Amino acid sequence: MGKTIAEKIFEAHLVDEPFGDVSVLKLDRVFCHEITTPTAIQDLVARGKDRVFDPDKIKAVIDHVTPAKDSKTAMQGKILRDWAIRHGIKDFFDIGRNGVCHAIFPEKGFVRPGFTIIMGDSHTCTHGAFGAFAAGVGTTDLEVGILKGVCTFKTPQTYKIAIIGSLKAGVYAKDIILKVIQELTVNGATNMVIEFTGNVVDEMNMDQRMTLSNMAVEAGATSGICLPDMTTVEYLWDFIKDEYESKEAALADFSKFKSDPDAEYAKTKTIDVSELCPLSTFGYKPDNVKPVSEMKGTKVDQVYIGSCTNGRLEDLRIAAKVLEGQKISEGLRGIVSPATPDIYSKALEEGIIKVFMDAGFCVTNPTCGACLGMSNGVLANGEVAAATTNRNFNGRMGKGGMVHLMSPATAAATAIKGEIVNSNLYAN
Amino acid sequence: MKEFKGKVLFLDRSDINTDEIIPAKYLTEIEKIAMKPHLLEDLKMEGFDPITDIDGKAVVVTRDNFGCGSSREHAPWALEVNGIHVVIAPSFARIFRQNMYNCGMLAIELDPDVISNIFAEFKAADTQISVDVEALEISIQSADKNKKIPFEISGFDKELIQTGGWVEYADQNY
Numbered sequence: 140m141g142k143t144i145a146e147k148i149f150e151a152h153l154v155d156e157p158f159g160d161v162s163v164l165k166l167d168r169v170f171c172h173e174i175t176t177p178t179a180i181q182d183l184v185a186r187g188k189d190r191v192f193d194p195d196k197i198k199a200v201i202d203h204v205t206p207a208k209d210s211k212t213a214m215q216g217k218i219l220r221d222w223a224i225r226h227g228i229k230d231f232f233d234i235g236r237n238g239v240c241h242a243i244f245p246e247k248g249f250v251r252p253g254f255t256i257i258m259g260d261s262h263t264c265t266h267g268a269f270g271a272f273a274a275g276v277g278t279t280d281l282e283v284g285i286l287k288g289v290c291t292f293k294t295p296q297t298y299k300i301a302i303i304g305s306l307k308a309g310v311y312a313k314d315i316i317l318k319v320i321q322e323l324t325v326n327g328a329t330n331m332v333i334e335f336t337g338n339v340v341d342e343m344n345m346d347q348r349m350t351l352s353n354m355a356v357e358a359g360a361t362s363g364i365c366l367p368d369m370t371t372v373e374y375l376w377d378f379i380k381d382e383y384e385s386k387e388a389a390l391a392d393f394s395k396f397k398s399d400p401d402a403e404y405a406k407t408k409t410i411d412v413s414e415l416c417p418l419s420t421f422g423y424k425p426d427n428v429k430p431v432s433e434m435k436g437t438k439v440d441q442v443y444i445g446s447c448t449n450g451r452l453e454d455l456r457i458a459a460k461v462l463e464g465q466k467i468s469e470g471l472r473g474i475v476s477p478a479t480p481d482i483y484s485k486a487l488e489e490g491i492i493k494v495f496m497d498a499g500f501c502v503t504n505p506t507c508g509a510c511l512g513m514s515n516g517v518l519a520n521g522e523v524a525a526a527t528t529n530r531n532f533n534g535r536m537g538k539g540g541m542v543h544l545m546s547p548a549t550a551a552a553t554a555i556k557g558e559i560v561n562s563n564l565y566a567n
Numbered sequence: 568m569k570e571f572k573g574k575v576l577f578l579d580r581s582d583i584n585t586d587e588i589i590p591a592k593y594l595t596e597i598e599k600i601a602m603k604p605h606l607l608e609d610l611k612m613e614g615f616d617p618i619t620d621i622d623g624k625a626v627v628v629t630r631d632n633f634g635c636g637s638s639r640e641h642a643p644w645a646l647e648v649n650g651i652h653v654v655i656a657p658s659f660a661r662i663f664r665q666n667m668y669n670c671g672m673l674a675i676e677l678d679p680d681v682i683s684n685i686f687a688e689f690k691a692a693d694t695q696i697s698v699d700v701e702a703l704e705i706s707i708q709s710a711d712k713n714k715k716i717p718f719e720i721s722g723f724d725k726e727l728i729q730t731g732g733w734v735e736y737a738d739q740n741y
């Protein structure tokens with residue numbers, strides 16, 4: 140019997156199977172940010188275990204609330220900063236170099252096919268786009284990851300989702316993943332790994348695959364994996380060219396993790412996206428999904444373009460294409476946060492930032508910011524946001540606020556109109 | 568080992584997420600106890616008032632997919648500082664469930680029908696639950712009824728409950 144990519148990664152990293160019911164895996168990466176790591180650091184210090192298993196495998200960033208908004212967030216940043224310095228963690232990204240964790244870590248080449256990765260952040264599943272097993276964990280698991288470089292998981296079952304067909308113009312990876320979550324529901328893939336396959340995924344670039352994998356957790360999944368291929372190799376080439384003779388050699392090496400044709404799947408589903416239209420969420424759960432055309436008349440107070448889901452260069456390019464020569468609606472607030480400094484500076488070079496500013500957007504530094512309702516654009520009670528983020532829970536962007544999730548194209552069109560509408564890139 | 572018994576808080580809704588359990592704005596708190604007054608404060612549910620309904624409760628009985636959303640361990644901590652060490656549901660989000668055991672607390676899964684029966688028979692009453700981790704048995708008691716329900720947890724989860732956590736276990740073993 141063949142094996143899935145998740146099973147192969149598990150096998151290659153297995154350290155122990157205590158009591159026969161969980162797998163303890165060796166970790167290739169432990170990622171850290173300033174919201175969930177300080178409590179782990181403080182607990183390690185309190186236990187007299189202020190150690191790290193390998194400073195080169197730990198990567199840290201201040202991204203959620205940056206620059207700090209008050210004394211408490213300043214202290215969280217300080218605890219992380221002091222700890223990184225104390226333990227010689229070289230890849231620590233502070234102000235001026237920092238960006239949203241799930242955008243900056245892949246951009247720096249830290250994620251490779253076949254890796255095991257944990258982080259105290261549920262959207263860690265994003266890194267599965269590279270053919271890695273990447274999962275969000277809580278503080279205690281993070282603590283053990285930092286200390287010992289291991290983590291326990293139940294051997295996950297795999298849900299194979301084939302995305303086939305050809306997308307209409309103006310329909311994007313975000314619309315696909317909203318469709319997947321709508322079909323699976325918010326716990327349809329709990330304790331499972333989603334393996335995204337099919338010609339549409341094969342044709343996607345890495346930014347698009349990351350958008351897809353990013354929201355796997357919104358269907359309950361542990362990780363959302365895309366199989367490594369030449370696109371993955373091309374993306375990583377600058378970082379790996381000293382390790383491999385050629386791109387083909389790198390691909391051959393990465394391919395050892397690919398699922399076998401006769402692998403066994405707990406579930407499979409095929410979604411033909413040829414007729415898919417742009418989608419938006421309408422309630423407080425990410426599986427409350429409707430066509431944008433059915434959201435007509437939904438007035439919006441704030442549009443937010445950014446986050447680990449859709450704050451990458453391609454996302455900004457698409458939004459700028461919609462916004463070019465246009466002004467955002469009177470009374471609407473537009474905020475864009477390029478997810479990393481590199482994205483920001485490329486967007487500057489390409490004139491994208493100018494398009495946003497001319498349209499009336501506020502351009503913020505790279506940060507999670509408004510996405511989690513802690514800073515940089517918190518909603519007032521009763522306000523409505525259209526956002527390219529990944530979570531629409533009640534109060535997510537501010538107590539009493541409503542969040543509608545959508546693609547950057549739809550969000551940009553919504554900013555111009557003042558209510559949720561399809562973009563002119565969608566020709567139906 | 569923590570104490571696993573006391574009055575029951577019934578939360579009759581599925582998909583209660585971590586933002587509802589403890590809103591993101593309290594994630595800047597570094598002390599667990601600071602979360603105490605904010606448990607479930609954003610949970611909008613008919614017949615539930617976080618100000619009056621949480622006090623004195625030790626066990627939560629709820630529906631599917633409890634704890635979905637963020638990875639924040641602040642969710643189990645917010646329960647813990649309110650004296651709630653047990654959550655019983657048909658299913659949990661993976662990270663929340665693991666966080667509970669990592670903190671030495673119980674997230675017990677029961678068949679959806681069994682949970683529905685507990686709601687039907689005990690929700691209205693002043694109900695107490697006590698969990699025997701050795702015997703793997705839940706005792707439910709109200710003024711006029713009582714019931715015993717068996718449950719299962721894995722050997723590893725039981726070890727975490729009994730030794731009080733994964734940090735010590737991992738540091739000794741790996």
Ligand code: SF4
Nearest residue numbers: 262446447507510511
């Ligand atoms: S952008 Fe939003 S979802 Fe992504 S890591 Fe930051 S807070 Fe979490």
